[in-house]
Amino acid sequence: MTEFLGTLNGYIWSNGLVYLCLAAGVYFSVRSRFVQVRQVPEMIRLLFQSEKSSAGVSSFQALAMSLSGRVGTGNIAGVATAIAFGGPGALFWMWAVAFLGASTSFVECTLGQIYKTRDHLTGEYRGGPAYYFSKAMAHTRAATPFKIYGFVFAAVTVLACGLLLPSVQANSMGSAMTEAWGISSWVVALGTVIVLAFVIIGGVKRIAAFATVVVPFMAVVYIAVALVIVIVNAAAVPEMIGLVFSSAFGTDSVFGAIIGAAVMWGVKRGVYSNEAGQGTGPHAAAAAEVSHPAKQGLVQAFAVYVDTLFICTATGFLILSTGAYRVFEGETETGAILADGGALPADTAVGPAFAQAGFDTLWNGVGSTFIAISLAFFCLTTIIAYYYMAETNLRFLIGKYATKQVPVIRGTIGSNTTILLQALILISVASGAVSTATEAWTLGDIGVGLMAWLNIIGIIALQTPAYKALRDYERQRKSGLDPVFDPLALGITGATFWETYEASSEDRERVTV
Numbered sequence: 001m002t003e004f005l006g007t008l009n010g011y012i013w014s015n016g017l018v019y020l021c022l023a024a025g026v027y028f029s030v031r032s033r034f035v036q037v038r039q040v041p042e043m044i045r046l047l048f049q050s051e052k053s054s055a056g057v058s059s060f061q062a063l064a065m066s067l068s069g070r071v072g073t074g075n076i077a078g079v080a081t082a083i084a085f086g087g088p089g090a091l092f093w094m095w096a097v098a099f100l101g102a103s104t105s106f107v108e109c110t111l112g113q114i115y116k117t118r119d120h121l122t123g124e125y126r127g128g129p130a131y132y133f134s135k136a137m138a139h140t141r142a143a144t145p146f147k148i149y150g151f152v153f154a155a156v157t158v159l160a161c162g163l164l165l166p167s168v169q170a171n172s173m174g175s176a177m178t179e180a181w182g183i184s185s186w187v188v189a190l191g192t193v194i195v196l197a198f199v200i201i202g203g204v205k206r207i208a209a210f211a212t213v214v215v216p217f218m219a220v221v222y223i224a225v226a227l228v229i230v231i232v233n234a235a236a237v238p239e240m241i242g243l244v245f246s247s248a249f250g251t252d253s254v255f256g257a258i259i260g261a262a263v264m265w266g267v268k269r270g271v272y273s274n275e276a277g278q279g280t281g282p283h284a285a286a287a288a289e290v291s292h293p294a295k296q297g298l299v300q301a302f303a304v305y306v307d308t309l310f311i312c313t314a315t316g317f318l319i320l321s322t323g324a325y326r327v328f329e330g331e332t333e334t335g336a337i338l339a340d341g342g343a344l345p346a347d348t349a350v351g352p353a354f355a356q357a358g359f360d361t362l363w364n365g366v367g368s369t370f371i372a373i374s375l376a377f378f379c380l381t382t383i384i385a386y387y388y389m390a391e392t393n394l395r396f397l398i399g400k401y402a403t404k405q406v407p408v409i410r411g412t413i414g415s416n417t418t419i420l421l422q423a424l425i426l427i428s429v430a431s432g433a434v435s436t437a438t439e440a441w442t443l444g445d446i447g448v449g450l451m452a453w454l455n456i457i458g459i460i461a462l463q464t465p466a467y468k469a470l471r472d473y474e475r476q477r478k479s480g481l482d483p484v485f486d487p488l489a490l491g492i493t494g495a496t497f498w499e500t501y502e503a504s505s506e507d508r509e510r511v512t513v
Contacts, residue, residue, distance in 0.1 A: 025100025072382030086265030093266020101276025110297030112282025127286020160447030167432025
Protein backbone atom coordinates (compact mmCIF):
# COMPACT_ATOMS: atom_id res chain seq x y z
CA MET A 1 0.00 0.00 0.00
CA THR A 2 2.83 2.42 0.85
CA GLU A 3 4.42 1.82 -2.55
CA PHE A 4 1.08 2.32 -4.32
CA LEU A 5 0.40 5.59 -2.50
CA GLY A 6 3.91 6.81 -3.31
CA THR A 7 3.39 6.05 -7.00
CA LEU A 8 -0.02 7.74 -7.02
CA ASN A 9 1.44 10.80 -5.32
CA GLY A 10 4.18 10.91 -7.96
CA TYR A 11 1.60 11.04 -10.75
CA ILE A 12 -0.50 13.69 -9.01
CA TRP A 13 2.50 15.87 -8.12
CA SER A 14 4.15 15.57 -11.52
CA ASN A 15 5.75 18.56 -13.21
CA GLY A 16 2.37 19.19 -14.79
CA LEU A 17 0.81 20.37 -11.52
CA VAL A 18 3.84 22.49 -10.64
CA TYR A 19 3.72 24.27 -14.00
CA LEU A 20 -0.06 24.58 -13.79
CA CYS A 21 0.16 26.37 -10.41
CA LEU A 22 2.82 28.79 -11.67
CA ALA A 23 1.24 29.40 -15.09
CA ALA A 24 -2.21 29.98 -13.60
CA GLY A 25 -0.73 32.48 -11.13
CA VAL A 26 1.00 34.38 -13.93
CA TYR A 27 -2.16 34.42 -16.06
CA PHE A 28 -4.43 35.57 -13.23
CA SER A 29 -1.90 38.25 -12.25
CA VAL A 30 -1.80 39.70 -15.76
CA ARG A 31 -5.56 39.41 -16.23
CA SER A 32 -6.25 41.22 -12.94
CA ARG A 33 -3.55 43.81 -13.65
CA PHE A 34 -1.60 42.49 -10.65
CA VAL A 35 -4.36 43.01 -8.13
CA GLN A 36 -2.05 41.49 -5.49
CA VAL A 37 0.17 44.59 -5.80
CA ARG A 38 -2.25 47.38 -6.67
CA GLN A 39 -4.75 46.68 -3.92
CA VAL A 40 -2.53 45.92 -0.92
CA PRO A 41 -3.64 49.12 0.93
CA GLU A 42 -7.28 48.19 0.30
CA MET A 43 -6.67 44.64 1.55
CA ILE A 44 -5.35 45.99 4.84
CA ARG A 45 -8.19 48.52 5.16
CA LEU A 46 -10.82 45.83 4.69
CA LEU A 47 -9.35 43.76 7.51
CA PHE A 48 -10.42 46.33 10.08
CA GLN A 49 -13.85 47.31 8.85
CA SER A 50 -16.38 44.73 7.82
CA GLU A 51 -19.89 43.45 8.28
CA LYS A 52 -21.24 40.53 10.25
CA SER A 53 -24.68 38.96 10.63
CA SER A 54 -26.56 36.07 12.14
CA ALA A 55 -25.80 34.09 8.97
CA GLY A 56 -22.26 35.23 8.20
CA VAL A 57 -19.03 36.03 10.00
CA SER A 58 -17.01 39.23 9.63
CA SER A 59 -14.22 39.59 7.06
CA PHE A 60 -11.64 39.43 9.82
CA GLN A 61 -13.20 36.24 11.20
CA ALA A 62 -13.28 34.76 7.69
CA LEU A 63 -9.60 35.71 7.31
CA ALA A 64 -8.82 34.02 10.63
CA MET A 65 -10.75 30.92 9.53
CA SER A 66 -8.86 30.89 6.26
CA LEU A 67 -5.51 31.40 8.00
CA SER A 68 -6.35 28.62 10.44
CA GLY A 69 -6.42 26.33 7.40
CA ARG A 70 -3.35 27.85 5.77
CA VAL A 71 -1.14 28.21 8.85
CA GLY A 72 -0.22 24.75 10.09
CA THR A 73 2.52 22.17 9.88
CA GLY A 74 3.35 23.36 6.36
CA ASN A 75 4.74 26.58 7.83
CA ILE A 76 7.24 24.73 10.02
CA ALA A 77 7.71 21.10 9.00
CA GLY A 78 6.81 21.89 5.38
CA VAL A 79 9.48 24.59 5.06
CA ALA A 80 12.06 22.27 6.64
CA THR A 81 11.14 19.50 4.19
CA ALA A 82 11.38 21.85 1.21
CA ILE A 83 14.88 22.97 2.25
CA ALA A 84 15.99 19.40 3.02
CA PHE A 85 15.06 18.02 -0.40
CA GLY A 86 15.09 21.14 -2.59
CA GLY A 87 17.90 23.13 -1.00
CA PRO A 88 17.74 26.75 0.22
CA GLY A 89 16.44 27.78 -3.22
CA ALA A 90 13.12 26.11 -2.44
CA LEU A 91 12.36 29.09 -0.19
CA PHE A 92 12.51 31.44 -3.19
CA TRP A 93 10.03 29.30 -5.10
CA MET A 94 7.73 29.35 -2.09
CA TRP A 95 7.84 33.14 -2.32
CA ALA A 96 7.18 33.01 -6.06
CA VAL A 97 4.15 30.74 -5.71
CA ALA A 98 2.84 32.98 -2.90
CA PHE A 99 3.15 36.16 -4.97
CA LEU A 100 1.49 34.59 -7.98
CA GLY A 101 -0.90 32.62 -5.82
CA ALA A 102 -2.31 35.77 -4.25
CA SER A 103 -3.99 36.56 -7.58
CA THR A 104 -5.23 32.97 -7.81
CA SER A 105 -6.64 33.27 -4.30
CA PHE A 106 -8.42 36.50 -5.24
CA VAL A 107 -10.12 34.81 -8.18
CA GLU A 108 -11.22 31.66 -6.35
CA CYS A 109 -12.35 33.47 -3.18
CA THR A 110 -14.31 36.11 -5.11
CA LEU A 111 -16.03 33.30 -6.99
CA GLY A 112 -16.75 31.66 -3.64
CA GLN A 113 -18.55 34.80 -2.48
CA ILE A 114 -20.42 35.36 -5.74
CA TYR A 115 -21.92 31.87 -5.79
CA LYS A 116 -22.47 31.30 -2.07
CA THR A 117 -25.78 30.14 -0.64
CA ARG A 118 -27.55 29.58 2.67
CA ASP A 119 -27.32 26.22 4.38
CA HIS A 120 -30.69 24.40 4.37
CA LEU A 121 -30.04 23.08 7.87
CA THR A 122 -28.37 25.94 9.79
CA GLY A 123 -29.09 29.07 7.76
CA GLU A 124 -25.35 29.89 7.66
CA TYR A 125 -23.57 30.91 4.50
CA ARG A 126 -21.90 28.12 2.55
CA GLY A 127 -19.80 28.20 -0.57
CA GLY A 128 -16.66 26.99 -2.29
CA PRO A 129 -15.51 25.42 -5.55
CA ALA A 130 -18.28 22.80 -5.62
CA TYR A 131 -20.84 25.60 -5.40
CA TYR A 132 -19.36 27.84 -8.09
CA PHE A 133 -18.74 24.92 -10.43
CA SER A 134 -22.40 23.93 -10.27
CA LYS A 135 -23.96 27.41 -10.19
CA ALA A 136 -21.86 29.51 -12.58
CA MET A 137 -22.95 27.57 -15.66
CA ALA A 138 -26.43 26.67 -14.42
CA HIS A 139 -28.16 28.52 -17.27
CA THR A 140 -25.95 27.28 -20.10
CA ARG A 141 -25.54 24.09 -22.12
CA ALA A 142 -22.53 23.25 -19.96
CA ALA A 143 -24.69 23.08 -16.82
CA THR A 144 -24.66 19.28 -16.48
CA PRO A 145 -20.90 18.74 -16.96
CA PHE A 146 -20.06 21.51 -14.49
CA LYS A 147 -22.59 20.21 -11.97
CA ILE A 148 -20.98 16.78 -12.16
CA TYR A 149 -17.56 18.48 -11.84
CA GLY A 150 -18.83 20.19 -8.69
CA PHE A 151 -19.95 16.89 -7.19
CA VAL A 152 -16.57 15.33 -7.99
CA PHE A 153 -14.75 18.19 -6.28
CA ALA A 154 -17.04 17.99 -3.26
CA ALA A 155 -16.46 14.24 -2.90
CA VAL A 156 -12.67 14.68 -3.21
CA THR A 157 -12.71 17.49 -0.64
CA VAL A 158 -14.70 15.45 1.88
CA LEU A 159 -12.14 12.67 1.45
CA ALA A 160 -9.13 15.00 1.58
CA CYS A 161 -10.22 17.34 4.40
CA GLY A 162 -12.12 14.73 6.36
CA LEU A 163 -9.59 11.91 6.22
CA LEU A 164 -6.25 12.58 4.48
CA LEU A 165 -5.12 16.06 5.51
CA PRO A 166 -5.94 16.01 9.25
CA SER A 167 -3.55 13.10 9.76
CA VAL A 168 -0.60 15.22 8.58
CA GLN A 169 -1.28 17.95 11.11
CA ALA A 170 -1.82 15.45 13.93
CA ASN A 171 1.39 13.61 13.02
CA SER A 172 3.55 16.74 13.13
CA MET A 173 1.95 17.87 16.37
CA GLY A 174 2.47 14.45 17.94
CA SER A 175 6.08 14.24 16.77
CA ALA A 176 6.93 17.68 18.15
CA MET A 177 5.35 16.97 21.53
CA THR A 178 7.03 13.59 21.81
CA GLU A 179 10.39 15.18 20.96
CA ALA A 180 9.89 18.02 23.43
CA TRP A 181 8.31 16.33 26.41
CA GLY A 182 8.47 12.59 25.78
CA ILE A 183 4.67 12.39 25.74
CA SER A 184 3.25 9.24 24.17
CA SER A 185 1.70 9.82 20.75
CA TRP A 186 -1.45 8.13 22.04
CA VAL A 187 -1.79 10.76 24.77
CA VAL A 188 -1.43 13.50 22.15
CA ALA A 189 -4.04 11.78 20.00
CA LEU A 190 -6.53 11.56 22.86
CA GLY A 191 -6.03 15.17 23.97
CA THR A 192 -6.40 16.49 20.43
CA VAL A 193 -9.57 14.51 19.84
CA ILE A 194 -11.18 15.92 23.00
CA VAL A 195 -10.38 19.57 22.20
CA LEU A 196 -11.30 19.15 18.54
CA ALA A 197 -14.65 17.56 19.36
CA PHE A 198 -15.57 20.48 21.64
CA VAL A 199 -14.90 23.08 18.93
CA ILE A 200 -16.31 21.45 15.80
CA ILE A 201 -19.58 20.42 17.41
CA GLY A 202 -20.23 24.12 18.07
CA GLY A 203 -20.54 24.91 14.34
CA VAL A 204 -19.11 27.67 12.18
CA LYS A 205 -19.63 30.44 14.77
CA ARG A 206 -17.56 28.64 17.41
CA ILE A 207 -14.95 27.73 14.79
CA ALA A 208 -14.67 31.39 13.73
CA ALA A 209 -14.49 32.61 17.33
CA PHE A 210 -11.77 30.10 18.19
CA ALA A 211 -9.71 30.91 15.08
CA THR A 212 -10.05 34.69 15.58
CA VAL A 213 -8.39 34.46 18.99
CA VAL A 214 -5.78 31.75 18.46
CA VAL A 215 -4.42 32.28 14.94
CA PRO A 216 -3.42 35.99 15.04
CA PHE A 217 -1.89 35.64 18.50
CA MET A 218 0.23 32.59 17.70
CA ALA A 219 1.28 33.95 14.30
CA VAL A 220 2.56 37.21 15.82
CA VAL A 221 4.36 35.42 18.66
CA TYR A 222 5.98 32.90 16.33
CA ILE A 223 7.19 35.54 13.84
CA ALA A 224 8.49 37.78 16.64
CA VAL A 225 10.53 35.02 18.31
CA ALA A 226 11.90 33.78 14.98
CA LEU A 227 12.85 37.37 14.08
CA VAL A 228 14.82 37.73 17.32
CA ILE A 229 16.92 34.71 16.40
CA VAL A 230 17.49 35.99 12.86
CA ILE A 231 18.60 39.38 14.26
CA VAL A 232 21.04 37.64 16.60
CA ASN A 233 22.47 35.89 13.53
CA ALA A 234 22.37 39.07 11.41
CA ALA A 235 25.94 38.56 10.21
CA ALA A 236 24.86 35.40 8.40
CA VAL A 237 21.84 37.00 6.70
CA PRO A 238 23.53 38.47 3.55
CA GLU A 239 25.21 35.16 2.77
CA MET A 240 21.95 33.33 3.50
CA ILE A 241 19.92 35.47 1.09
CA GLY A 242 22.58 35.08 -1.58
CA LEU A 243 22.44 31.31 -1.10
CA VAL A 244 18.65 31.29 -1.47
CA PHE A 245 18.78 33.09 -4.82
CA SER A 246 21.82 31.30 -6.23
CA SER A 247 20.43 27.86 -5.45
CA ALA A 248 16.97 28.87 -6.72
CA PHE A 249 18.39 29.50 -10.19
CA GLY A 250 20.99 26.73 -10.25
CA THR A 251 24.08 28.94 -10.07
CA ASP A 252 25.31 27.67 -6.71
CA SER A 253 28.19 25.20 -6.92
CA VAL A 254 26.63 22.83 -4.39
CA PHE A 255 22.91 23.11 -5.13
CA GLY A 256 23.02 23.89 -8.84
CA ALA A 257 22.40 20.26 -9.77
CA ILE A 258 19.08 20.12 -7.90
CA ILE A 259 17.38 23.21 -9.33
CA GLY A 260 14.50 21.01 -10.49
CA ALA A 261 14.04 19.77 -6.94
CA ALA A 262 14.13 23.36 -5.66
CA VAL A 263 11.28 24.35 -7.96
CA MET A 264 9.28 21.19 -7.26
CA TRP A 265 9.59 21.34 -3.48
CA GLY A 266 9.15 25.10 -3.31
CA VAL A 267 5.91 24.99 -5.29
CA LYS A 268 4.72 21.77 -3.64
CA ARG A 269 5.22 23.00 -0.10
CA GLY A 270 4.18 26.54 -1.02
CA VAL A 271 0.81 25.36 -2.30
CA TYR A 272 0.44 23.05 0.69
CA SER A 273 1.09 25.94 3.05
CA ASN A 274 -0.68 28.95 1.52
CA GLU A 275 -3.33 26.81 -0.27
CA ALA A 276 -3.66 29.28 -3.15
CA GLY A 277 -5.48 27.47 -5.95
CA GLN A 278 -6.17 24.43 -3.80
CA GLY A 279 -9.80 25.45 -3.34
CA THR A 280 -9.81 25.62 0.46
CA GLY A 281 -9.81 29.43 0.82
CA PRO A 282 -13.18 29.95 -0.92
CA HIS A 283 -14.97 28.00 1.81
CA ALA A 284 -14.00 30.51 4.50
CA ALA A 285 -14.46 33.42 2.08
CA ALA A 286 -18.05 32.40 1.38
CA ALA A 287 -18.89 32.41 5.10
CA ALA A 288 -18.23 36.17 5.36
CA GLU A 289 -20.92 38.83 5.46
CA VAL A 290 -19.88 41.49 2.92
CA SER A 291 -21.70 43.88 0.64
CA HIS A 292 -19.50 42.98 -2.34
CA PRO A 293 -17.67 39.72 -3.20
CA ALA A 294 -14.45 41.51 -4.18
CA LYS A 295 -14.03 42.62 -0.57
CA GLN A 296 -13.48 39.08 0.59
CA GLY A 297 -11.42 38.24 -2.49
CA LEU A 298 -8.97 40.99 -1.53
CA VAL A 299 -8.86 39.94 2.13
CA GLN A 300 -8.13 36.34 1.20
CA ALA A 301 -5.41 37.37 -1.26
CA PHE A 302 -3.68 39.07 1.66
CA ALA A 303 -3.96 35.83 3.67
CA VAL A 304 -1.53 34.21 1.21
CA TYR A 305 1.04 36.89 2.03
CA VAL A 306 0.58 36.42 5.77
CA ASP A 307 1.06 32.68 5.46
CA THR A 308 4.07 32.47 3.17
CA LEU A 309 5.84 35.84 3.04
CA PHE A 310 5.62 36.25 6.82
CA ILE A 311 5.37 32.91 8.62
CA CYS A 312 7.10 30.58 6.15
CA THR A 313 9.85 33.14 5.63
CA ALA A 314 10.33 33.38 9.39
CA THR A 315 10.83 29.62 9.55
CA GLY A 316 13.12 29.55 6.51
CA PHE A 317 15.34 32.36 7.80
CA LEU A 318 15.42 30.79 11.25
CA ILE A 319 16.63 27.45 9.85
CA LEU A 320 19.11 28.87 7.33
CA SER A 321 20.63 31.64 9.48
CA THR A 322 21.36 29.21 12.31
CA GLY A 323 22.62 26.45 10.02
CA ALA A 324 19.98 24.07 11.39
CA TYR A 325 19.44 22.22 8.13
CA ARG A 326 20.69 19.36 6.02
CA VAL A 327 20.14 18.93 2.26
CA PHE A 328 19.76 15.47 0.75
CA GLU A 329 20.22 14.40 -2.86
CA GLY A 330 17.47 12.35 -4.45
CA GLU A 331 14.63 13.92 -2.43
CA THR A 332 14.89 11.35 0.36
CA GLU A 333 16.71 11.10 3.69
CA THR A 334 18.51 8.02 2.40
CA GLY A 335 20.20 10.04 -0.34
CA ALA A 336 23.67 11.54 -0.20
CA ILE A 337 24.04 14.62 2.00
CA LEU A 338 24.86 17.62 -0.20
CA ALA A 339 25.21 20.09 2.66
CA ASP A 340 25.11 20.04 6.44
CA GLY A 341 24.64 23.31 8.31
CA GLY A 342 26.38 21.89 11.33
CA ALA A 343 23.81 22.83 13.97
CA LEU A 344 21.88 19.57 13.74
CA PRO A 345 22.54 16.39 15.72
CA ALA A 346 23.46 13.51 13.40
CA ASP A 347 20.18 11.66 13.93
CA THR A 348 17.84 14.64 13.40
CA ALA A 349 14.85 13.71 11.24
CA VAL A 350 13.56 16.10 8.59
CA GLY A 351 10.65 18.14 9.94
CA PRO A 352 9.91 20.22 13.04
CA ALA A 353 13.28 19.22 14.54
CA PHE A 354 15.05 21.58 12.10
CA ALA A 355 13.21 24.58 13.58
CA GLN A 356 13.63 23.23 17.10
CA ALA A 357 17.40 23.01 16.60
CA GLY A 358 17.41 26.55 15.22
CA PHE A 359 15.72 27.92 18.34
CA ASP A 360 18.08 25.93 20.55
CA THR A 361 21.08 27.82 19.13
CA LEU A 362 19.89 30.84 21.10
CA TRP A 363 17.95 29.28 23.97
CA ASN A 364 19.29 25.79 24.49
CA GLY A 365 16.50 23.38 25.39
CA VAL A 366 13.72 25.89 24.70
CA GLY A 367 13.36 25.20 20.97
CA SER A 368 11.61 21.86 21.34
CA THR A 369 9.05 23.28 23.74
CA PHE A 370 8.35 26.44 21.73
CA ILE A 371 7.91 24.58 18.44
CA ALA A 372 5.75 21.95 20.12
CA ILE A 373 3.45 24.66 21.53
CA SER A 374 3.38 26.54 18.20
CA LEU A 375 2.54 23.39 16.27
CA ALA A 376 -0.11 22.43 18.81
CA PHE A 377 -2.01 25.66 18.12
CA PHE A 378 -1.28 25.88 14.39
CA CYS A 379 -2.15 22.26 13.69
CA LEU A 380 -5.26 22.24 15.84
CA THR A 381 -6.72 25.30 14.12
CA THR A 382 -5.86 23.79 10.73
CA ILE A 383 -7.66 20.54 11.56
CA ILE A 384 -10.69 22.56 12.65
CA ALA A 385 -10.61 24.43 9.34
CA TYR A 386 -10.40 21.12 7.47
CA TYR A 387 -13.49 19.93 9.28
CA TYR A 388 -15.41 23.05 8.27
CA MET A 389 -14.43 22.55 4.61
CA ALA A 390 -15.38 18.88 4.69
CA GLU A 391 -18.73 19.72 6.31
CA THR A 392 -19.43 22.42 3.72
CA ASN A 393 -18.84 19.97 0.86
CA LEU A 394 -20.88 17.29 2.60
CA ARG A 395 -23.74 19.80 2.74
CA PHE A 396 -23.33 20.37 -0.99
CA LEU A 397 -23.51 16.63 -1.71
CA ILE A 398 -26.73 16.07 0.22
CA GLY A 399 -28.22 19.42 -0.83
CA LYS A 400 -31.92 19.88 -0.15
CA TYR A 401 -32.08 16.46 1.51
CA ALA A 402 -30.19 17.84 4.52
CA THR A 403 -33.47 18.55 6.32
CA LYS A 404 -35.13 15.27 5.33
CA GLN A 405 -35.96 13.03 8.27
CA VAL A 406 -34.33 9.60 8.38
CA PRO A 407 -36.73 6.70 9.08
CA VAL A 408 -35.96 4.69 12.24
CA ILE A 409 -32.88 6.83 13.02
CA ARG A 410 -33.91 9.98 14.82
CA GLY A 411 -32.80 13.21 13.16
CA THR A 412 -32.28 14.54 9.64
CA ILE A 413 -29.96 13.32 6.92
CA GLY A 414 -27.90 16.46 7.46
CA SER A 415 -27.49 16.00 11.20
CA ASN A 416 -26.68 12.31 10.97
CA THR A 417 -24.13 12.65 8.17
CA THR A 418 -22.52 15.50 10.11
CA ILE A 419 -22.07 13.19 13.10
CA LEU A 420 -20.48 10.58 10.82
CA LEU A 421 -18.12 13.19 9.40
CA GLN A 422 -17.15 14.36 12.88
CA ALA A 423 -16.38 10.77 13.84
CA LEU A 424 -14.32 10.31 10.65
CA ILE A 425 -12.11 13.33 11.24
CA LEU A 426 -11.56 12.39 14.88
CA ILE A 427 -10.46 8.91 13.79
CA SER A 428 -8.16 10.46 11.18
CA VAL A 429 -6.56 12.68 13.82
CA ALA A 430 -6.06 9.79 16.24
CA SER A 431 -4.50 7.54 13.58
CA GLY A 432 -2.35 10.34 12.16
CA ALA A 433 -0.85 11.12 15.55
CA VAL A 434 0.49 7.58 15.88
CA SER A 435 1.43 6.87 12.24
CA THR A 436 4.78 7.50 10.54
CA ALA A 437 5.56 10.90 9.04
CA THR A 438 6.12 9.44 5.56
CA GLU A 439 2.69 7.85 5.43
CA ALA A 440 0.97 10.97 6.77
CA TRP A 441 2.67 13.37 4.35
CA THR A 442 2.03 11.11 1.36
CA LEU A 443 -1.70 11.01 2.12
CA GLY A 444 -1.74 14.76 2.68
CA ASP A 445 0.05 15.47 -0.60
CA ILE A 446 -2.45 13.29 -2.47
CA GLY A 447 -5.34 15.24 -0.96
CA VAL A 448 -3.81 18.65 -1.73
CA GLY A 449 -2.83 17.63 -5.26
CA LEU A 450 -6.24 16.28 -6.25
CA MET A 451 -8.01 19.40 -5.00
CA ALA A 452 -5.50 21.69 -6.74
CA TRP A 453 -5.84 19.93 -10.11
CA LEU A 454 -9.63 20.12 -10.03
CA ASN A 455 -9.90 23.67 -8.69
CA ILE A 456 -7.30 25.40 -10.86
CA ILE A 457 -8.62 23.88 -14.07
CA GLY A 458 -12.14 24.85 -12.99
CA ILE A 459 -11.42 28.48 -12.11
CA ILE A 460 -9.53 28.98 -15.38
CA ALA A 461 -12.84 28.17 -17.07
CA LEU A 462 -14.97 30.29 -14.72
CA GLN A 463 -12.72 33.28 -13.94
CA THR A 464 -14.60 36.04 -15.81
CA PRO A 465 -17.16 36.88 -13.07
CA ALA A 466 -14.30 37.52 -10.64
CA TYR A 467 -12.83 40.20 -12.93
CA LYS A 468 -16.25 41.75 -13.50
CA ALA A 469 -16.65 41.98 -9.73
CA LEU A 470 -13.17 43.50 -9.37
CA ARG A 471 -13.79 46.20 -12.00
CA ASP A 472 -17.20 46.98 -10.48
CA TYR A 473 -15.69 47.23 -7.00
CA GLU A 474 -12.88 49.54 -8.15
CA ARG A 475 -15.34 51.73 -10.07
CA GLN A 476 -17.60 52.18 -7.04
CA ARG A 477 -14.64 52.84 -4.72
CA LYS A 478 -13.34 55.47 -7.14
CA SER A 479 -16.75 57.16 -6.93
CA GLY A 480 -16.46 57.30 -3.15
CA LEU A 481 -19.06 54.59 -2.50
CA ASP A 482 -19.10 51.58 -0.23
CA PRO A 483 -19.47 49.03 -3.04
CA VAL A 484 -22.65 46.97 -3.25
CA PHE A 485 -22.89 43.98 -5.58
CA ASP A 486 -25.59 43.57 -8.24
CA PRO A 487 -24.81 40.50 -10.37
CA LEU A 488 -27.57 41.06 -12.93
CA ALA A 489 -26.28 44.55 -13.74
CA LEU A 490 -22.88 42.99 -14.46
CA GLY A 491 -24.30 40.18 -16.59
CA ILE A 492 -23.39 37.52 -14.02
CA THR A 493 -25.85 34.65 -13.89
CA GLY A 494 -26.22 31.91 -11.30
CA ALA A 495 -25.49 34.20 -8.32
CA THR A 496 -28.92 33.46 -6.86
CA PHE A 497 -28.05 34.56 -3.33
CA TRP A 498 -27.08 38.06 -4.47
CA GLU A 499 -30.09 38.39 -6.78
CA THR A 500 -32.39 38.39 -3.76
CA TYR A 501 -30.02 39.79 -1.15
CA GLU A 502 -31.19 42.74 0.91
CA ALA A 503 -28.96 44.07 3.66
CA SER A 504 -31.33 45.00 6.45
CA SER A 505 -30.21 46.94 9.48
CA GLU A 506 -31.55 44.18 11.71
CA ASP A 507 -29.39 41.51 10.11
CA ARG A 508 -26.10 43.32 9.51
CA GLU A 509 -24.01 45.71 11.48
CA ARG A 510 -20.84 47.59 10.83
CA VAL A 511 -18.03 46.42 13.10
CA THR A 512 -14.49 47.57 13.67
CA VAL A 513 -12.05 44.82 14.62
